[in-house]
């Protein structure tokens with residue numbers, strides 16, 4: 277697990293990747309969702325903030341923003357962005373699974389641009405969600421995005437193959453070659469941006485959120501948000517990224533296992 281995380285950190289520490297992320301600006305869909313679900317002021321935790329693409333616009337909107345990323349060069353680059361608002365943000369290089377903040381201090385949290393898919397395995401993803409829940413105030417909202425699990429896009433063949441292998445291994449009672457369904461580990465010798473990624477179904481996210489103390493409040497695709505459409509009523513086959521908004525539930529209900 278740690279070696280995968282080190283790989284992710286190394287991948288996002290390369291200068292050309294840091295350079296690629298050195299742009300400021302919220303997507304229109306991010307703007308809409310943040311406006312709809314967060315209070316109009318308060319403390320926001322920007323997780324996996326990269327070089328501050330979302331951190332700076334949120335500062336400019338009047339939030340007190342803490343930008344955090346596992347990659348030190350990303351956070352350093354955030355400091356160097358050409359904006360007078362850089363100094364107004366607080367920056368910290370840290371792992372989302374181990375946040376150096378007290379309980380219940382943030383009004384909202386953002387893990388943008390599918391960053392959660394870079395966290396290795398389901399267990400570690402759940403650890404991240406639990407940690408984010410801890411630092412949010414009661415009722416605080418976590419917003420994050422993922423690739424589209426159900427879409428018939430370029431990843432569909434890969435996912436069907438993984439599913440087939442997974443069930444074959446189970447039926448034959450062999451050890452499962454892939455540790456968890458949907459994990460892609462790229463060869464670090466290939467000069468790709470992403471060294472590791474895991475695309476997870478909305479059903480699994482819903483369960484992990486519940487077990488971490490959240491309730492899923494909203495799920496929609498970027499395309500539908502951009503065109504002002506409500507979430508799909510059944511399965512959303514839209515290939516664009518998915519937005520999740522999860523609210524921290526009251527302490528007495530948090531962590532109650534689902535039946």
Ligand SMILES: C[S@@+](CC[C@H](N)C(=O)[O-])C[C@H]1O[C@@H](n2cnc3c(N)ncnc32)[C@H](O)[C@@H]1O
Pocket residue numbers: 284285288297323324325326327328329330344345346347350370371372373387388389390391394395
């Ligand atoms: C796809 S980039 C997005 C960066 C930024 N949010 C943006 O939209 O420009 C994902 C970021 O998540 C960070 N990341 C990956 N795993 C992380 C973890 N466990 N904790 C904190 N950050 C992480 C990476 O270093 C990378 O900067």
